Amino acid sequence: MSYEIQLQDLRKVFPDGTEALCGVSLTCPRFKTTSLVGPSGSGKTTILKIIAGLLEATGGTVLFEGNDVTNLPPDKRNIGLVFQSYALFPNMTVIENVEFGMLVRKVPKEERRRKAHEALEMVQIAELGHRRVHQLSGGQQQRVALARAVVFKPDVLLLDEPLSALDAKIRVELRGELARLLKEFNITAVYVTHDQQEAMSLGDQVVVLDQGLVMQVGEPLEVYARPANDFVAHFIGSANLYRASVVEPVNGHVTVRLEFGEIKVPEETFRRRWSYVKPGPANLLCRPENIAIVDGQSAHAQLKVDECLFLGDRQRITGETNTGERMLVEAHSTVPVKKGDTVPICFSIDNMHFIPPEE
Template identity: 50%
Template sequence: MADTSVRDTAKDGSVKDGPVKNGPVRNGPAADGTAPRDGGPGHLVLDGLAKVYPGKDGAAVRGVDLAVERGRMLAVLGPSGCGKSTTLRMIAGLVAPSSGRVRVDGHDITDAPPHRRDMGVVFQSYALFPHLDVARNIAFGLEMRKIPKADVKRRVDDALSLVRLGHLAGRRIGRLSGGQQQRVALARALVVEPAVLLLDEPLSNLDAQLRSAMRDEICRIQRETGVTTVFVTHDQQEALSMADGVAVMNQGRIEQVGTPEDIYERPARPFVARFVGRANLLDGTAGAHDGDRTLVELPGLGRVSAAGDGVDQGRTATVMLRPHRIALAPATPGSGGGARGTVLSAGYAGETVAYRVRVGDEGPVLDVERPTGTQESFGPGARVQLSWDPEAPRLVSAGSASDSSSDSAGESPS
């Protein structure tokens, strides 16, 4: 997944673009009734979208700029209270923005009511009608639009086939499993052939095994329909495994937008490195530049060459080392150079063993992950040698690792 579903507008005004997937997408009329237009910076565009709730400290959403290309899937990822669900509800028209605009196919729909936006929404609770069977739940939106009965039946049958629930068309909602209810909610959102599909924490009510299966189902359905999709989640595994692009939010702002690989391997800020996966973030002093790398003097670890945007010599720089990129070996008299340390703890986690290692006597404590069953294990108190691939260190910020906190307490509800 090397391309991105979003166009990330940088502070300097440059735009990072990505190709568009092929696939049939309904190009319906705009909310104002005029014909849609193609082109523009994206199929769905948010321009400076913000929300301030009266009586609350600070803004729930602070000037979000995003663009999603046609047929792509964007995950909005962040902790509880960061503003991601509020952003989704503003897109859907369920919450009025304090400022900013929402555009689809170049048309401004900011002031359009929800039923005029040509969008399908799947809520966290699914919001199905328990007194109706599966087929009637799916047909509800079509019936409200006064679609002819013959067309309703055909489109409901197609939607049931898409989500593989044709054999349950007459079953009541209360007799369905969580995964089946999830698929009914998806079918109801898709049967109206929306221009944009919005998913609000769609898998949060499912158990771990079912979540994995439903990830695959949602991706399959999105590929087959080609509908432009935005889903919000606090689950990084969902975002990285399902989406073409990821927007990481923190305290109402977008911290970074990019492909899943960009977000994980090349985080632009300490918050992103800390929130997406596990990371050792180490503050040091920037030295000379060596091509696209910067030499950083790290306490206890010595001089490390880190890739990323350069930092002026003598400035504080933050270096990221992912735990799984660090190797451990017994510290013996004949072992080579590099850092030495002492294992503080070792925790078995199924596929991996998670270590905490103190570098030297008073150096930093590093998280280290190693696969189980393939390498020598170490217990607390063991003396070890630490090493890593020269390409592993990554420069994530020109400031302190403590500058960006993962704590979003005090924000308005997400």
């Protein structure tokens, strides 16, 4: 049985006065993975520890499937935990590590073995059961940690940066596999990371945190394409963010004025896409892959290129507009651009997003 987790106005002030959580409310839906992402110190681990019951909140409530568990001790919560440091016993074998919790709970030997073996099969290292942990790679150790966390069939799985100790290549491989496993486990999971790509590829829902506050909750694409504020725009992905002025429609077109040029959008399109934007100041967001290098006529601005970074299939072009704003463009590698060129660029209107000015 897995359940929905609800956090209501969680607050945490540590004894030294550090305010780690300043009123966090969110719902982690049943059977789904919620990614908590944010910079170092934003409160991710604190939230996880409070859900696990390992840390007491200063205020607020934790509900599991509607039941208040705020004061329930950790061993009554049936939670599986996976942390960055695997916390495995180095001198025990893999299968002994997975069995350990059941040994403590006096589960009979045969049942212990069977369950541990099943869990190892699930994470695809059943053949390594007899090895000692110190004979495993980092990625394999993390699989053992995962097997150990799910062997109890927990109601909730909490993972705190489980991949961060691994090198880049294994990390990406294991990320894909973890995404598959989390679906297979069919469990409510909370996944903490400071890596925005990991958060988006693993989470059904992404929660962006900053300084103990929730900045945005949404599906990965929503958070990426329609960030709620400047912080989220910059933290998730690369952002070209410009101060704009939206002018009342004239002759069926809304004009978006920027320092370096203007963009005309049919009034009907503008209303449909950005009904919340009123005439006046706003911030315009355009992701690097939504800016195209064009052939002059339809250009929204001119970009003086100061760097081209070849990435294989793509290139990252950085430069400055004629009024000095920085711009990052991602284009196909075959687009002929080099350092020193001035090229006409065009924003993809369909993929633009406006962030209302902060009050």
